Amino acid sequence: MEYIPSEIEKKWKSWWEDNQVYKVSNDSTKPKYYVLDMFPYPSGSGLHVGHPLGYIGSDIFARYKRMNGYNVLHPMGYDAFGLPAEQYAIQTGVHPAKSTADNIARYREQLDKIGFSFDWSRQVETSDPSYYKWTQWIFLQLFNHWYDNKAAKARPIEELIAIFEKDGSADIDAAVSEALDFSASQWQSMTAKEKDETLMNYRLAYRKTTYVWWCEDLGTVLANDEVKDGVSERGGYPVERKPMLQWSLRITAYADRLLTGLDTVDFSDSMKKMQSNWIGKSQGAQMFFELENGAGQLEIFTTRPDTIFGATFMVVAPEHDLVKQITTPEQAQAIADYLAYVNTRSERDRMSETKEVSGEFTGAYALNPFNGEKIPIWIAEYVLKDYGTGAIMAVPADDERDMRFAKKFNLPIVEIIDKSMHPGATIEDKLGKMINSDFLNGMEVRYAIEAVLERIESMGIGHRKINFKLRDAIYSRQRYWGEPFPIVYDENGVAHALPESELPLELPELEDFKPASGAKSPLARAEDWVNFKPGWRRETDTMPGFAGSSWYFLRYMDPSNDKEFASQKALNYWQDVDLYVGGTEHAVGHLMYSRFWHKFLYDKGLVPTEEPYKKLMNQGMIQGVIENIYILKEKVNGKSKFVCAKFAKQNGIEDFAKIPVLVDYVADYGLQDSHLNLESLRQIIAWRPEYSEAIFESNEGIFKNGHFTPKGDDTDMKFETNSEVGKMSKSKYNVINPDDVVDRYGADCFRMYEMFLGPIEQAKPWDTKGINGVSGFLRKLWMLFYDEQNGKSLVNDSEPTKEELKVLHTCIKKVSEDIERFSFNTCVSAFMICVNELRSMNCSKRAVLDEFVRLVAPFAPFTAEELWHQLNHESSVCEAEFPKVNESYLVQDSIAYPVSINGKKRDLVELPANMSKEELEKAALELDKVQKWLEGQAVKKVIVVPGRMINIVV
RNA sequence: GCCCGGGUGGUGGAAUGGUAGACACGCAGGACUUAAAAUCCUGUUGCCAUGCGGCAGUACGGGUUCAAGUCCCGUCCCGGGCACCA
Structure with missing residues (x-):
């Protein structure tokens, strides 16, 4: 019988299906084991060879566990809401539901070819109303809860309202956006609208003003990765940060638990580090600086309160509420200009900029609470609004960035720490003795921190505070293809939850998926749907990608339940995910959000474990080769001109832009001399007709309008391309389909x-x-x-x-x-x-x-x-x-021992496995080769590791 | 810029601090064959010697150790993430 894989595969695929070999029961006496893959987004380019890497690993493990006597849950599904389907809809008019269904069918076909042991009866799709009903339901739970720091858990909002009615906010220690202080009678006299706004300060799902990238020319809000170098990636149009009232999730309430929970799970150290850095817990002080003109206070957070006497200026975020208020008339124009500049900069740009710091003086001053000295207040892009309090005291002597800022704007630098006894110490090290610092003089830094904290608290100008870098998650998207919010607004604009009986709130039908005017979601076009009853309107934003993926692993346990997101029986049997397999690119996004949701559900008593994933394995990305050709940024006589990679590199690479080309056209792709020849250049202009009249130049000659004009005797071109390694993606034209490999x-x-x-x-x-x-x-x-x-x-x-x-x-x-x-x-x-x-x-x-x-x-x-x-x-x-x-x-009679002299292997000798250390040493020293090498030198020491090696030191 | 990884032959990679290069690919030579494919055998880190051997060698520069690809410090290069791609 011959080995013909395709026949064997066909035969057993249907046999497995007929016999339901991979069907998993929730009723079993066997121990359970849950092996989960991060489910894919079904993209239009299909599954590529990178996806299955993790799936194969987890499938091997699932099969192995099953053969070892476990009842193994190994499901698969689709993260089916997302931006690409919506963009495709805008371009082609094909409904996202249609293209998504097509893509899912394709993925399924591709996955089926690879022989996974998935129980397909449990498949979930996040865009299916029977699934997103429960995503909406969980959102409503978040909306209807607040976080009680004293109880360290989420509690129903009704309980908070009851407390307000009775005692006001006095005894509440809650996770909030800003500290509020009101009495029971003040609460009672609030209007409905005011009560709503107050509660928003406490809800785990709440509304606040956050910024989005707005592109006027495209008439849409852009994702971060759609903005390149301050302009839209599509079309290169200008973009700006636009403030909008959006939903957020109060993940910060769980910051500490997300951090300590890491100790209880089996993730790699690097993964844990990435997450704990993201959470970014730091201890320090929250302090208030009086404004010089008496107009109020400036609140800052610092981890180094000891350096306060070196604070020669303050920096507030350009978006800070105080900026408008404190800017003096003389500085108004300069500040306005600077704000316009900052509006075009992404957070990444703002954080990355190191060569050139920028900022502007507001004209206002704050007062040092200890000595009353006037400190100028500046704004600068390196201070972010949502980070700490959005304001810092700048200590140029003890902080790299403050130092550069002070030098650039000629601000004074006051040395406050003598580090002379710590020669290796960097500027950031908390080492040295305080100088020029009043009552702190002479103290070691760590004692000075403590001393100043005590003084701050006793003076009532601030208090110790733990700060987290983690920020609340922005949860609104001005998109069509996502879960609608189950929220309606009344005449006063007060948000109300839809009753559970009205879930799922399904997406309205649309013909046109383009954004509505005024940075509104496309849903705003569905007017009948929005204005469902007089005076009321629906929320038109939709939920982000991470909504559906934050809890999907629970749905697999009980995928068709229409009474609950999953039954308690199923949840108690499967408990949690024993092994989760996926890429590190999800380290801080998906993993943090789903851990947060899980902890919330745990607080509600809805899931039996506090952490969703016991063990995490990260598969590496299978990368593709990206092949680029260089195009001159300026057109030549109105025509595009491409040049050979070598030429571009020699002649000012900054004049050229890289255009990725389909790797199939490139000879020796991925190698040093990857190149295109005349044949492949013809393929390229056929593939990208916009370049049909472009000029291609290399050492051999010029190719234009399908004709080759050689410079010498060459009959073909060797038009070099630039190879780099990167993600496989449709936009890089380097996707490799596993089907071809499987077929072959x-x-x-x-x-x-x-x-x-x-x-x-x-x-x-x-x-x-x-x-x-x-x-x-x-x-x-x-x-x-x-x-x-x-x-x-x-x-x-x-x-x-x-x-x-x-x-x-x-x-x-x-x-x-x-x-x-x-x-x-x-x-x-x-x-x-x-x-x-x-x-x-x-x-x-x-x-x-x-x-x-x-x-x-x-x-x-x-x-x-x-x-x-x-x-x-x-x-x-x-x-x-x-x-x-x-x-x-496996028992061995003899072992081959390497014999080294001074760590260098000189001989290999077969010796009985049961020899003692002393016998081994003796046998080694007697070897001819060893004798030759020792020749007269005294043996200092012999190291014998039985079963391993012998080393002779001379 | 910040955080997290990675760097070993021509290539993918192996190696609880203990024989660097397992297992493969590729290449070279040979066998079988009219020939090719397939298959099998031999060799394959570099340099010198071309027998026995020797020296160097795991991105680069230092260090710890009887012993370092592995641990520590510094540098360079590549990849992932950085809050609206998923």
Whole structure:
């Protein structure tokens, strides 16, 4: 019988389906194990070879756990709301629901080819109303709760209202936007509108003014990555920051718990670090500086209150509320100009700018609370509104950025810390003795911090405060293709939750998905839907991508429940995710949001665990090669001109822009001399007709309007391209489809090859160079069962030899250990070694093959299933038991010891395994080669590690 | 700019602080064949020697250690993230 993967795959795919091999029950006496993949966004370019990397790893692990006796939940679904479908709709008029459904069908087809053990009956789609009903429901719970810091949990908003009615805000310690202070009678006399606004200060889902990128020419709000260099990526139109009233989620209420929760989960150290840096807990002081003109106070946060006598100026964020109020008439124009500039800058730009600091003087002064000195107040882009209090005291002597700012604007620098006794210390180190600092003089920094904190508190000018870098999550999007908010506004603009009975609130039908005028969501066009009853209107923004993905793993436990997001029974059986597999690009976005939602649901008693994911494995990104050609930014006589990469690099790269081209057209792509020839240039102008009249120039000549004019004798061009490694994406024209690989080599080969590429957590560019090795391995495995010449079965029932069992069990040991540590590439190597050795021993014994087939089954499920049945088994190999290592087959009689002299290997000697340390030392010293190397030198020391090595020190 | 990774032959990579380069790809030579494909065998880090061997070598510069790809300090380069891509 010949090895034909496509036939085997077809056969077993339908057999698995007919026998419901991958269906998982919520009723089982077996221990549970939940293996989850980060679900994909179904993009228009289809699944690329990077997606399955993690899916294959998790599938191997899920199958392995199942063969070890667990009831394994291993589901898949789609993160189906998103911007690309909406943009596609704007361009083509195709409804996002339609294109999304098409893309999902394509993804499903592609996933099915790879042989995953998903239980498809549990599939979820976040854009399905039966799913987003519960996303909306959870949002309403957030809206209807506040966070009680004393109880350290979320509580119903009714309880807060009851407290306000009775006692006002006095005894409340809540997570808030700003500290409020009112009595019960003040509360009672508030209008409905005022009460609503007050409650917004406490709700976990609330409205506040935040900024969006607004592009007047495109008439739309842009995402950060749609803005490049201060203009829109599409079209290059100007953009500006526009304030809007938007929904936010009070994730900051959970900052501390998100931080301490990290200690209880099994994530990599780097992942935990990224998250804790993101949360950014710091201790310091909140302080109030009186304004010189008596118009109020300036609130700042500082981690270094000890440096206050070095504070020679204050900096407030340009968006700070006080700016308007304190700016003097003389400075008004300068401030206005500066604000206009800042409006065009992204936060990233503002934080990254290091060469050139910028800022403007408001004309106002604050007073140092300790000595009454006047301190000028500036605004500068490096201070962000939502960071701390949006204002800092600048201490140029002790902070790099403040120092640059002071130098640029000739502001005084007062040394306040003597670091002379700490020669290696940097400017940021909290080391040294205080000088020029009044009552702090002579103190070590760490004592000075404590002393000044006490003084601040006793003077009543501030207090100790823990600050978090984490900011509340902006939850509104001015888009169509997302979950509608289940919120309606009355005549007064007061927000009301829809009753649960009206969920899901479905998206209204639209023909045109372009944004509505005035930075409004496209939903604003659905006027009947918006103005559903006189005087009332619906919220027209929709929820962001992370809404649906923050809780989807819970829905898989009970996917078709229409009474609850999942039943308590299902939640209590599956508990949490045992293994979560996905990319590090989600480190701080998705993972933080879903941990936050989970903790909230835990507070409500709706989920049994406080953390959703017990263990996290990060798969590296499979990158693509991006091939660019250089275009001259200025057109030549109205025509686009492209030049060879080498030429662009030599002649001022800044005059050129990079245009990515389809990698298929590029010869030797990814290599040093990747290039286009005349044939491929013709393909490019056919592919991008806007360049049909462009000029292409290289050393060999000029290509224009389909004609090549050589400079010398060349008959073809070698138009060099620039290769870089980066994400696989449709916009970079470098997507590689797994289907082609599966069609050519088979799914098992594709699965094993992706694993064989290297450690799963490492990023690597895709190439198929080594795939023949894996393909050969599978064929060799097959040939242990069938005679290559006559196709007859070779399987026999003779007793395995000691040697054969040693080979098999060495492999079992290696593979079981390596699966546990997700080292799948070395598993594949171990399989290869085992098969090579069995072949050289001509071993086709049933006792050996039966175990080997089970061992390889998680990696190559199709081939294993076929061979398993060839060994006369009736049920699926998925249900068989994973082989156990028998150590007694692995016992060694002798060990090959490397013998080193001063750490350099000089000899290799085979010695009995049971030799003692002393005997080993003696045997090593007696070796001829060792004697030769020692030649007269005295042996100082001999280090013997039994079973490992011997090192002689002279 | 900040945070987190990574850098080992021609290529993908292996290596609980203990034999650097397992396992593959590619390449070279050979066997089988009329030939090719497929398959099999041998070799394959560089340099010198071309037998035995020797020296150097894991991005670069230092350090710790009997012993460093692995640990520590500094530098360079590449990738991911940085709050509206998902």
